[in-house]
Amino acid sequence: MGMEKHVLLGQHKELIQCLRSNYYPPCMAPEKVLGLSPHSDTSTITILMQDDDVIGLEIRHKGNWVPVTPISDALVVNVGDTIEIWSNGKYKSVEHRAVTNKNKRRTSHASFLIPRDDVEVEPFDHMIDAQNPKMYQKVLYGDYLRQSMKRKMDGKTHTDVAKIKEQVIEK
Numbered sequence: 001m002g003m004e005k006h007v008l009l010g011q012h013k014e015l016i017q018c019l020r021s022n023y024y025p026p027c028m029a030p031e032k033v034l035g036l037s038p039h040s041d042t043s044t045i046t047i048l049m050q051d052d053d054v055i056g057l058e059i060r061h062k063g064n065w066v067p068v069t070p071i072s073d074a075l076v077v078n079v080g081d082t083i084e085i086w087s088n089g090k091y092k093s094v095e096h097r098a099v100t101n102k103n104k105r106r107t108s109h110a111s112f113l114i115p116r117d118d119v120e121v122e123p124f125d126h127m128i129d130a131q132n133p134k135m136y137q138k139v140l141y142g143d144y145l146r147q148s149m150k151r152k153m154d155g156k157t158h159t160d161v162a163k164i165k166e167q168v169i170e171k
């Protein structure tokens, strides 16, 4: 985003790390049962450690679900909604889900890096110009996080609260 590392870090006020560990037991009918419904993370970035012997994570790319094949000793880094808002939509949060597996159990550990609750998140001025008008309104991170957590995971629909609605200009 054309910013020094410490400036971006400073935008968090305090860099908070939340950890979620997921366990997906073997499932008799993986074609019918998802491990985790489609969603994007509200974080700035998410660092994911996943088992390397079973595929489970999938990202949505051009309308298709694409498996993220594990690489030994490698972490997966996903862009979250906060970067999407700060970058005014230049860097989109990735929609993802976890599928189940008939024979193998799977574990994953997601580390969400997030700003402090009282940070007002909105697109950075330098990401806005005539070609890229402001797409997101100011949201208080704590409110955004809690509102998203209250909802059923449903793709990226929770990001609508931060989007500037199209103006209807009456003649």
Ligand SMILES: O=C(O)CCC(=O)C(=O)O
Pocket: 020, 022, 036, 041, 048, 050, 056, 057, 096, 097, 098, 107, 108, 110
């Ligand atoms: O299990 C996975 O690979 C995905 C986990 C995830 O998306 C999450 O915990 O938010």
Ligand SMILES: [Fe+2]
Pocket: 039, 040, 041, 096, 110
């Ligand atoms: Fe996630």
